Amino acid sequence: MSLTQKPIGIYFEHPEWFKPLFAELDRRGLPYEKIDAAHHLFNPAEKESPYSLVVNRMSSSAYLRGHGQGIFHTAGYATHLERIGTRIINGSAATAIETNKARQLSLFESLGLKYPKSFVINHASRAVDAAKELRFPIVVKVNIGGSGAGIIRFDTPEGLQAAVDNNQIDLGIDQTALVQEYVTPRGGNIHRVETLDGKFLYAMKVFTTGESFNLCPAEICQIPEEQSAEFCLTEAPKKGIQVEAFTPPAEVIAAVERIVAAAKIDVGGIEYLIDDRTGDVLFYDINALSNFVADAVNVVGFDPYARFVDYLEAQLPAGSKAAVPAELATA
Incomplete structure (x- = not known):
């Protein structure tokens, strides 16, 4: 056990997307640990995190890679980190918005901002009812999508009805979707x-x-x-x-x-x-x-990653040195 700076935890599940972030951290010699969000565990009884800062890079498209469990797990982990006083970049509130398009529309509405006319459904059979109030074409958009996944366009009411009748509409991993005018x-x-x-x-x-x-x-x-x-x-x-x-x-x-x-x-x-x-x-x-x-x-x-790491360095808590295992100080 040696006295060293706690690492930054990079919490992510996609194997390729964050290579530029890791490269910038390496360039600066900042200690960090890669946290596998798809195969993760945490102890809710812990009083202190081994990380000086956690960067939440969980993707809402993770279910397309067989990692959907990470989406729901992240909400609990973010809440835990906040409770024990660990700074998390994009914490529980951001996660709640990122993973719920219905909440996003509610936020737009609360701010008086315009968005495509929409209804929210939790059963495919209600898509037809929602569409009666909309101008075609429409799209059915899963509530937890990410990277544009789970969006289907319908040009006519008949096409939508046929898809419903043939059980061809999947509302996604939380069985909630938007029915929205295509713009x-x-x-x-x-x-x-x-x-x-x-x-x-x-x-x-x-x-x-x-x-x-x-x-x-x-x-x-x-x-x-x-x-x-x-x-x-x-x-x-x-x-x-x-x-x-x-x-x-x-x-x-x-x-x-x-x-x-x-x-x-x-x-x-x-x-x-x-x-x-x-x-x-x-x-x-x-x-x-x-x-x-x-x-x-x-x-x-x-290079936006350089500016992002500038921001991460500024978010590191004062006096963030602690005794941690040496292997945690390297990626």
Whole structure:
């Protein structure tokens, strides 16, 4: 046992997405430990965490990789860390919003922000009733999705009814879904605004055909015909998908910062589009998991992981040195 700084705990389940984060931590010589969120245990009786800080990078798409148990486990772990006084980046409040699209709509409503007209259902049979109040086309969007998973478009009431009758609608791992008007984005692009420490970091326009309902511009994923655990492409710019940096209007940035403040998100992205029919700004997704855009230096002009690690260093508690096993001080 030696006196050394407690490591930062990086709590994650995807094997590829956070390599740039680990590289930046290694570059600075910061001690950290990789925490496998898919095969995790914790002791609720412990009084002190072995980590100086825990960074929550759990993904809502984990169930596509056979790791759905981690989504629900994370809520309890985050609550535990907060109770014993361990700083967690994107804690229990952020987790609750990230993993529940119905809560996201409620948050938009509470802030007076517009979003696509929607209803929330907990049984596929109610999709038809909800759709009667909506303009077609519509989408059925699972409550816990992530990376655009579990979104199905219906162009007609008859098509929706047939899908219900044939038990073809899966509401996802919590059996809850949104029934939502499909909105054609003006200019053929959606927008993602990344934030850090409650403030605007950068924004991107992502140009989409509208045929893929995976609106995950931080990675620019493409949904194949069958959902796959590995459909996200971290080297998106090399795949010919048009991405461009831009600065949103001041009122949009202000709205985004209000959203992340209300959701208690330390680092995350907010997605919106411009309704081609009305010109309205419609917010539609809150992401507490930010996989910063591939080739960020060329796309947005700087390395967001460097700024993220700057933030993590600033969050380390004063006097965070303690006697911990040497193996915990290395990744």
